[in-house]
Amino acid sequence: MSETGTEDGRRYGGMSAAERSEERRLRLLDAGLELFGTRGYAATTIEQLCAQARLNPRYFYAEVDSREALLRAVYDRHVEEVREAVLAAIAAAPPDPRGRMSLALRAFIDGSLADERAARVNYFEMVGVSPDLEQRRREVLGSYADLVASQIAAMEPPILPPGADLRMSAVALVSATDGLIIDALGGPGEPDRDAMIATLTELFTPGAP
Amino acid sequence: MSETGTEDGRRYGGMSAAERSEERRLRLLDAGLELFGTRGYAATTIEQLCAQARLNPRYFYAEVDSREALLRAVYDRHVEEVREAVLAAIAAAPPDPRGRMSLALRAFIDGSLADERAARVNYFEMVGVSPDLEQRRREVLGSYADLVASQIAAMEPPILPPGADLRMSAVALVSATDGLIIDALGGPGEPDRDAMIATLTELFTPGAP
DNA sequence: CTAATCTGATAATTCCCCTTGCCAGATGCA
DNA sequence: TGCATCTGGCAAGGGGAATTATCAGATTAG
Numbered sequence: 001m002s003e004t005g006t007e008d009g010r011r012y013g014g015m016s017a018a019e020r021s022e023e024r025r026l027r028l029l030d031a032g033l034e035l036f037g038t039r040g041y042a043a044t045t046i047e048q049l050c051a052q053a054r055l056n057p058r059y060f061y062a063e064v065d066s067r068e069a070l071l072r073a074v075y076d077r078h079v080e081e082v083r084e085a086v087l088a089a090i091a092a093a094p095p096d097p098r099g100r101m102s103l104a105l106r107a108f109i110d111g112s113l114a115d116e117r118a119a120r121v122n123y124f125e126m127v128g129v130s131p132d133l134e135q136r137r138r139e140v141l142g143s144y145a146d147l148v149a150s151q152i153a154a155m156e157p158p159i160l161p162p163g164a165d166l167r168m169s170a171v172a173l174v175s176a177t178d179g180l181i182i183d184a185l186g187g188p189g190e191p192d193r194d195a196m197i198a199t200l201t202e203l204f205t206p207g208a209p
Numbered sequence: 210m211s212e213t214g215t216e217d218g219r220r221y222g223g224m225s226a227a228e229r230s231e232e233r234r235l236r237l238l239d240a241g242l243e244l245f246g247t248r249g250y251a252a253t254t255i256e257q258l259c260a261q262a263r264l265n266p267r268y269f270y271a272e273v274d275s276r277e278a279l280l281r282a283v284y285d286r287h288v289e290e291v292r293e294a295v296l297a298a299i300a301a302a303p304p305d306p307r308g309r310m311s312l313a314l315r316a317f318i319d320g321s322l323a324d325e326r327a328a329r330v331n332y333f334e335m336v337g338v339s340p341d342l343e344q345r346r347r348e349v350l351g352s353y354a355d356l357v358a359s360q361i362a363a364m365e366p367p368i369l370p371p372g373a374d375l376r377m378s379a380v381a382l383v384s385a386t387d388g389l390i391i392d393a394l395g396g397p398g399e400p401d402r403d404a405m406i407a408t409l410t411e412l413f414t415p416g417a418p
Numbered sequence: 419c420t421a422a423t424c425t426g427a428t429a430a431t432t433c434c435c436c437t438t439g440c441c442a443g444a445t446g447c448a
Numbered sequence: 449t450g451c452a453t454c455t456g457g458c459a460a461g462g463g464g465a466a467t468t469a470t471c472a473g474a475t476t477a478g
Contacts, residue, residue, distance in 0.1 A: 040337065041337070042251065042337075042338075124336055124337035124343070125337050126337075127333055127336035127337050128249065128250070128251075128333035128334050128335075128336050128337070129251075134333070134395065135395075138392075138395045141388075141392070161411040161412070161415070162411075163407050163408075163410075163411045164407065164408045164411040164412060165404050165407070165408045168389055168404060168405060168408040169408055169411075169412060171385075171388055171389055171392050172385035172386075172388060172389060172408060172409065172412060173385070174388065175384050175385045175387065175388020175389065175391075175392075176380075176381035176382070176384045176385040176388070177381075178384065178388070179350075179380055179381060179383065179384020179385070179387070179388070180377060180380055180381060180384065182384075183347075183350070183380050183384075186343065186344075186347050195374050195377060196377060198372050198373065198374070199372075199373045199374045199377040199378055199381065200381065201372075202370040202371075202372045202373040202378075203370070203373060203378060203381060203412060203413070203415075204412065206370070206412075206415035
């Protein structure tokens with residue numbers, strides 16, 4: 001076919017074609033975070049995204065498959081940031097159950113609340129958009145649940161009460177944390193992160209000293 | 210003004226004007242449950258709703274203010290059903306913490322999973338639609354949290370660990386339950402309701418015998 | 419310097435949906 | 449039975465957004 005598409009072209013503005021493309025993609029990601037996170041996904045048009053990114057509508061489709069794909073990219077970027085913060089916190093955490101739990105929760109909550117727009121995208125705009133995005137959300141929840149489950153299972157002495165299912169307990173912890181974050185997002189004033197962490201730690205490390 | 214609106218008119222099909230209006234409203238509610246719960250809120254047009262309800266598009270606005278108002282009505286009806294089931298279960302529950310918790314959870318989970326379409330509306334389609342609907346969801350979560358908090362506070366002996374905030378614990382329990390339900394909805398096969406109830410009861414009545 | 423390539427703005431085309439109006443047929447009241 | 453009222457089908461005006469095309473101006477390679 002004659003559609004080369006990935007031809008190098010020439011440099012422009014001091015950047016190669018690939019660099020300019022990456023630059024545009026980044027601008028679109030930021031525009032998506034800003035608009036999806038303030039006026040919402042459904043209310044945001046492609047034209048608005050391009051205006052926010054100071055970008056020609058024509059280039060939108062060169063960088064992103066669709067508005068939904070951009071939403072997913074914005075989400076993925078945020079999820080990756082939070083995940084890395086959580087993994088770093090766990091790696092640096094003390095061995096005792098309560099300490100590990102507290103530090104991991106703090107990293108997760110701080111990461112989730114760091115940017116109000118990202119929080120809105122994560123907890124509201126991503127929900128119920130399409131089967132694809134639902135599967136993606138499910139994957140993310142599942143990976144957190146796996147992480148929590150492995151942490152719980154490794155704790156000595158065991159903190160899981162008999163009768164409780166390991167994976168379900170992990171899903172419950174992740175969901176409860178999300179629930180407190182969402183509740184705090186909708187409420188007035190600043191969320192009391194310490195109280196959230198304390199409450200969740202108490203509830204989910206019952207047996208630990 | 211001359212807009213009477215609520216003029217009686219005459220009987221038709223054996224029903225008064227008010228009865229016919231109510232009948233149409235009910236058909237629209239069922240149509241909303243069916244379409245919002247299968248193809249989704251965003252993908253459902255007013256024309257489709259009217260066709261599903263075997264109703265003239267002209268009458269839509271006579272019964273409902275907007276598509277969003279219909280979504281809210283569908284949601285409210287479902288929420289009310291589940292709430293009544295939960296209240297009935299609590300009223301008939303034994304006094305011991307675990308027993309109360311188990312029965313209330315069973316009523317809630319059974320009610321939430323009774324109709325897959327209602328579950329989808331409740332947990333996916335209602336999210337992130339508008340500030341109004343978000344406030345409504347928040348109200349519902351809040352009322353469940355109040356209910357749980359009052360139950361927890363009344364239990365003897367106290368089951369809440371020191372350091373845990375009462376209201377936050379209640380929000381955490383409600384969110385964890387929702388999370389397990391959502392996780393089960395997305396997964397293959399039938400949800401293991403007994404395991405869900407057992408896990409949640411274990412986690413949230415730690416001190417109880 | 420000149421020509422080729424890239425960029426940004428504008429807009430046109432197309433499509434879909436909301437919303438309201440009209441008309442023929444059905445139904446109930448006198 | 450005749451007339452008023454209700455109902456369902458049809459559709460058309462109006463608006464908004466997605467997607468692509470065109471064109472003038474800017475920038476770089478030769």
